[in-house]
Amino acid sequence: MNNKYIPLAATIFVFMALFGFGSAQFDSFFSMRVFTNLFTDNAFLAITAIGMTFVILSGGIDLSVGSMIACVGVATAVLIEHYQLHPLVVFPIILICATLFGSFMGFLIEKYDLPPFIVTLAGMFFLRGLSFVISIESIPITHSFYDSIADFYIPLPGNGSLTVSTLILLTVLAGAVYIAHYTRIGRNIYAVGGNEQSAALLGVPVGRTKLFVYSANSFLAALAGIVFTFYTFSGYSLAAMGLELDAIASVVIGGTLLSGGVGYVVGTIFGVLIQGVIQTIISFDGTLNSWWTKIFIGLLLFIFISLQRLISSGLLLKWWPSDKKPLVN
Amino acid sequence: MSDVEILAVTGLSKSFPGVKALNDVSLSLREGEVHALMGGNGAGKSTLIKCLTGFYSSDSGKVFLAGKDISSLKPDQIQTCGISTVHQEVNLIPTLSVAENIFLGRQPKIRGRIDWKTMNSKARAVLARLNLDIDVTQMLSSYSIAIQQMVAIARGVDMSARVLILDEPTSSLDLKEVEQLFSVMRRLTAEGTAIVFVTHFLDQVYAISNRISVLRNGHYIGTYEKADLPQNALISKMLGKTISDKTDSSTKKQSQDQDEKEVYLTASGIGKSGYIEPIDLKVHQGEVIGLAGLLGSGRSEIAKLLFGVVQPDTGRLYVQGTEQLFSSPRKAIQQGLAFCPEDRKKEGLIGELSVKENIILALQAKRGWYRALTGVQQEKIAKDFIKSLKIVTSDLNKPVKELSGGNQQKVVLARWLASAPSFLILDEPTRGVDIGAHQEIVRIIKGLSKQGLAIMVIASELEEVVDISDRVIVLKDRKQIKELSGDEISEANVLSSIAEGAL
Ligand SMILES: Nc1ncnc2c1ncn2[C@@H]1O[C@H](COP(=O)(O)OP(=O)(O)OP(=O)(O)O)[C@@H](O)[C@H]1O
Ligand SMILES: [Mg+2]
Numbered sequence: 001m002n003n004k005y006i007p008l009a010a011t012i013f014v015f016m017a018l019f020g021f022g023s024a025q026f027d028s029f030f031s032m033r034v035f036t037n038l039f040t041d042n043a044f045l046a047i048t049a050i051g052m053t054f055v056i057l058s059g060g061i062d063l064s065v066g067s068m069i070a071c072v073g074v075a076t077a078v079l080i081e082h083y084q085l086h087p088l089v090v091f092p093i094i095l096i097c098a099t100l101f102g103s104f105m106g107f108l109i110e111k112y113d114l115p116p117f118i119v120t121l122a123g124m125f126f127l128r129g130l131s132f133v134i135s136i137e138s139i140p141i142t143h144s145f146y147d148s149i150a151d152f153y154i155p156l157p158g159n160g161s162l163t164v165s166t167l168i169l170l171t172v173l174a175g176a177v178y179i180a181h182y183t184r185i186g187r188n189i190y191a192v193g194g195n196e197q198s199a200a201l202l203g204v205p206v207g208r209t210k211l212f213v214y215s216a217n218s219f220l221a222a223l224a225g226i227v228f229t230f231y232t233f234s235g236y237s238l239a240a241m242g243l244e245l246d247a248i249a250s251v252v253i254g255g256t257l258l259s260g261g262v263g264y265v266v267g268t269i270f271g272v273l274i275q276g277v278i279q280t281i282i283s284f285d286g287t288l289n290s291w292w293t294k295i296f297i298g299l300l301l302f303i304f305i306s307l308q309r310l311i312s313s314g315l316l317l318k319w320w321p322s323d324k325k326p327l328v329n
Numbered sequence: 330m331s332d333v334e335i336l337a338v339t340g341l342s343k344s345f346p347g348v349k350a351l352n353d354v355s356l357s358l359r360e361g362e363v364h365a366l367m368g369g370n371g372a373g374k375s376t377l378i379k380c381l382t383g384f385y386s387s388d389s390g391k392v393f394l395a396g397k398d399i400s401s402l403k404p405d406q407i408q409t410c411g412i413s414t415v416h417q418e419v420n421l422i423p424t425l426s427v428a429e430n431i432f433l434g435r436q437p438k439i440r441g442r443i444d445w446k447t448m449n450s451k452a453r454a455v456l457a458r459l460n461l462d463i464d465v466t467q468m469l470s471s472y473s474i475a476i477q478q479m480v481a482i483a484r485g486v487d488m489s490a491r492v493l494i495l496d497e498p499t500s501s502l503d504l505k506e507v508e509q510l511f512s513v514m515r516r517l518t519a520e521g522t523a524i525v526f527v528t529h530f531l532d533q534v535y536a537i538s539n540r541i542s543v544l545r546n547g548h549y550i551g552t553y554e555k556a557d558l559p560q561n562a563l564i565s566k567m568l569g570k571t572i573s574d575k576t577d578s579s580t581k582k583q584s585q586d587q588d589e590k591e592v593y594l595t596a597s598g599i600g601k602s603g604y605i606e607p608i609d610l611k612v613h614q615g616e617v618i619g620l621a622g623l624l625g626s627g628r629s630e631i632a633k634l635l636f637g638v639v640q641p642d643t644g645r646l647y648v649q650g651t652e653q654l655f656s657s658p659r660k661a662i663q664q665g666l667a668f669c670p671e672d673r674k675k676e677g678l679i680g681e682l683s684v685k686e687n688i689i690l691a692l693q694a695k696r697g698w699y700r701a702l703t704g705v706q707q708e709k710i711a712k713d714f715i716k717s718l719k720i721v722t723s724d725l726n727k728p729v730k731e732l733s734g735g736n737q738q739k740v741v742l743a744r745w746l747a748s749a750p751s752f753l754i755l756d757e758p759t760r761g762v763d764i765g766a767h768q769e770i771v772r773i774i775k776g777l778s779k780q781g782l783a784i785m786v787i788a789s790e791l792e793e794v795v796d797i798s799d800r801v802i803v804l805k806d807r808k809q810i811k812e813l814s815g816d817e818i819s820e821a822n823v824l825s826s827i828a829e830g831a832l
Contacts, residue, residue, distance in 0.1 A: 184434065184436060187425075191422045193424070194422035195422050195423060200384070201416050202430075202434060203405040204433065257424075261424035
């Protein structure tokens, strides 16, 4: 097997092992319902983690996504409740504004060569502050459209269900995999993350690529924010605190190298699902504190980063003996 | 070659802080010619190439492609205009597959999406033109530098429509691959492609080029028909002075008194399965040992084994009589070994640090950080090496990544020379350095060995190995096949032992 698939395979294995463990422990665990709920409950995290995957693949980072989700929630709630706009009018407005915000961050990063960490940290404070300025209180959303969204689902055998959140997630996932592997812009993202200077010398439009990455990520974070309101029926400025770190953790557990250039969108989904399974196991158990999730995630992160280290140092040893290394003849 | 001009550069100037890298440079390229661009390290060749491919914006001057002004276009636009470039040192993406590197930015598509299957098979075909048969789906970083360089060339060759620019493409290649490249170049020029070729190997220039342009210190010196410019004239135009023919070889070959010299390092049956067959080796103090062999014959592998980069699975290693096991390069350095690797970009320099800091790094590490060199000492050491190796830099404190390729190579070398080791391993010490510095480096190596240093030199250029070594070990297919010493050392003997391949 190609070396580069090892982290992905390891992630999928861990997910299956955890799911198997849960099924062995608890009677009703092994079911379509539990499985599809994993998607429903974590759709917003998965959507924003997909965006984060692109950012990390390009060699960057984006800390603003948690605040973006909160800000989008509050703004959506205000526009629907106070300004009496229909949600289907509100969503495009929100998504467009968020994308512009992302392109602005991308512009700063690319044009002035500022570190993404700092720019997006500023973005994080700005958006969180903005949410508080819009409203300190939690604003409930009572529009009937939200009820119909909550009621809609496609039933699956075994009590499973594809909710609106899940359907949005699956659409985003399909689009992301397509972009990552079947378009030039996607491959350019990998190239920029692999070696920015060489990419430029090879004629990759580095600036445009980065602009795309940060715009797309803010778009997805905003979409995640909208999906988040489907669960909470409200907008709250304190929501999704630290969610950017959960997203980054999912990406890394999913096998993407933090240094950029290597990784898979599908891996990220499994990274999210792993966190979801651990939570489900804990809630089935009933005696464990839900903060145990964090401890497990911490351990997993550690293990995965060590694993990547091992593999990448194996790759660096290009003189390593192997039959796949031919001599020039 | 026709007389139709395809590319014209007029009055190009480019300054970096502290240096005028290009000063009113002109160049004219004809359809179907190989045009050698020559000049010492830091003369401005790579800068000129980066200006005319849109990677740097020039301060003044214009570039015309077939009469059309392309001076203000972006790199990707210039690429689509039909100018393809293989930049100095491998500038590919290590984390992408070989096939992707060849087709990045121009992947074949089917129904709007990237067609991986076609891409991979096309990549195989492109590489086959260079006689290279490798798994194109593997990551680029899993291959050796030489193969990476071939991949970069394959990309350039495949893209070239009207102009192909090759900036020192042959630095990591050996004879066979160079010949392969030349035959591809001939085919391209026959189809009308114009080729700009940069190299420090004069033989290659005279073998392939039609015309030669010379740069010196950022100034355009002139363009000459190959026939009108004998080697000596070319060298004096490049360096601005004549240089003496060859260093004196009277001091050479001292095999007789070898027994009197003390043995510094003994390797007995040291090897690693699948990596290198067990070898026996004795290195004396004050002796230069050369490792000769084709690419992939195991030369660098031996060096890495001795230096603790890779652990052997059989054999023993003795340093000055006591058995040693180097589990890491750090242990080896503490014992007085030094290793100047061939891939300076990845294993050598720290680009952000200054020239001075890069030079004193190894010496400082060896002394331990609590015995820091004073600022004055650091400056003196750095200045000495900048002078003796003729490193072109505007300032001691310039970040090393802003130096020209050849000058970076000299900095790596200076670092290891400065560390005052007792056994120095040099892997391709003269790669990419100009002819003036080449001689200087050979002179320094000989001088050090006279002072009692044990030195091991790996070089693809046979002439260099033969010239410099007191003893030559010939390798083939990762096996030690022959040892030559004294008068046996000659290019012909090395070649014939490689050809025979037996003991
Ligand atoms: N990015 C940069 N910043 C500052 N100075 C630079 C930069 N790039 C090149 N230079 C300087 O410009 C001069 C010309 O460098 P260039 O790389 O063009 O030389 P070269 O002819 O290609 O030499 P070599 O044979 O060593 O590759 C050198 O003095 C170098 O230090
Ligand atoms: Mg150069």
